[in-house]
Amino acid sequence: MTTAPTRVQHTQETVEELRLKVRRFIHRQVIPAEPRPGEQLDASTRNRLQQAAKDAGVFAPHVGVEFGGQGVPIEWWSSVFQEAGYSSIGPAVLNCMAPDEGNMHMLGLIATEEQKERFLAPLASGRIRSCFGMTEPHPGAGSDPSALRATxxxxxxxxxxxGHKRFSSGANGAGFCIFMAHADATDTTPEGATMFLVDMDTPGVHIGEPIHTIDRAIIGGHPHMYFEDVRVADDAVLGEVGRGNKYAQARLGPARLTHCMRWLGLARRALDIALDRADRRELFGSEMYKLGMAQELIAQCEIDIETSDAIITKTARLLAEDPKAGQNLSSIAKVHCSEAIYRVIDRCIQICGGDGVSDGLPLAQFLNEVRPFRIYDGSTETHKFAISRRASSRRRREVQAGAPYQGDAVVRKEGDR
Known part of the structure; x- marks a missing residue:
């Protein structure tokens, strides 16, 4: 038996108040503590800032109040997550960074009360971190979860x-893993993808070779991970046996969207850097912001940011109302935002010239952080494949239900106007 996480009855006014508190906290305490571009947030600084976030009342905005969070429902997350994402270490400090945020959300939905106490409570408080073991070396599960080879x-x-997993984000130093495997059928359970909650110090669990990626924001890296005859009891099963793929989709829909929220905050930071630069630099006898070549870049940034914000807001509301219906729009939002955010930061580097690609500004590292997002949580191409198939299926159903067929050319007689 499990109960849903407790959410506060927030209003637009209370969420706006929280957003402003997060903004002040990020600007006053987090940005001054940012590591140099290319370096990672160290554990002592993270712990100090997380305690400061708790003291400021901004810690874990997405988590139920019974676990020390702010109890904000998903339809209100975006503005708060964007403020956290204004710093590349902000989400880690507020404990709303991947993969922990997605794991917390899923545990809150399907874990038993005992599992919540054992895994969710310490994760939500920041005492431990977690990882999610689904991606495998080829030909195992990746963009195609049905190729799961772990058993x-x-x-x-x-x-x-x-099983052998790779790109196990956050695995180094994690307290536990949500491990995806194909379970054999038993007398009482069906076969199929199943999730298991496994402590990382369980015999047979090994962290393997590191995978050196260009991003640094996710603490714990993306290493290989090996499970060799790891033995767990029935209470390690998360949810029901055989329903792992369904749970994974329930996790990934919101998780894709929160990536969009966090990185959109970073895109806003990049544009602020570029706007400040354009306001004070002169080229060809004029302030840069008055020049058409800079105005084009700035305007395109504004367009990408506002359209991304709009689709995030719409998707979050739909996920709150009908999680299944929100899955498709979550894919669309992920494709649009991952591409748009990358364009924004790339343009801002262009505006800042040589300094943009140096470590004197954080823009080049921002680009390194967001570039993998076009691959992580499903590549742009994989999502487009799924989006297209869903569109075709939807239209076929409409026509079969009696909608007028529009595909044939109209033959017009001479004289018709």
Whole structure:
């Protein structure tokens, strides 16, 4: 038996008040503590800032109040997450960074009360971190989750887990993993993808080779991870046996969108840097912001930011009303935002010239942070494939239900106007 996380009855006014508190906290305490471009946030600074976030009443905005969060429902997350994302370390400080944020959301929805106490409570408080073990080396699961090769075999009153994962974001130093495996059928359970909650110090769990990526914001890296005859009890099963793919989609829909929110905050920071630069620099006898070549770049940035903000807002509301219906729009939002945010930061580097590609400004590192987002959580191309198939299926259903067919050319007689 599980209960939904407790959400506060927030209004537009209370969320705006929280957003402003987050903004002040990020500007006054987080940005001054940012590591140099290319470096990672160290544990002592993270712990100090997380305690400061708790003291300021801005910690874990998405988590239920019973676990120390602010209890904000998903339809109100965007403005708060964007403020947190104004600093590349802001989400880690507020404990709303991937993969922990997505894992917290899923645990809040489907974990048992005992699992919440054991895994969600320390994760929500920032005492531990987590990772999510789904992606595998080719030909295993990646963009195609049905290719899952990790296995879960029933043996007595235990499950025996085996599998090789890669791009296990946050695995180094994590307290536990949500491990995806294909479970064999038993007398009481069906076969199929299944999630298991596994402590990282369980015998048989090994962190393997690091994967060196250009992003630095996700603490714990993206290493290989090996499960070799890992034994867990029935209470390690998250949700129901055989429903792992369904749970993964329920996790990934909001998780894609919160990536959009966080990185959109970073795009806003990039544009502020570029606007300040254009306001004070002169070229060809004029302030840069008055020149058409700079105005074009700035205007396109504004357009990309505002359209991204709009689709995030619409998707968040739909996910709150009908999570299943929101999955498709979440894919569309992920494609649009990941591409648009990259364009914004790239243009801002162009406006700032040589300094834009140096470590004197953080823009080049911002670009490194957002570039993988066009691949992580499903590549742009994979999402476009799914979006197109859904559109075609939707239209076929409409025509079969009696909607007028529009595909044939109209033959007009001579004299018709």
């Amino acid at each position: 879960a075999r029933r043996e007595g009153n235990q499950w025996v887990l085996n």
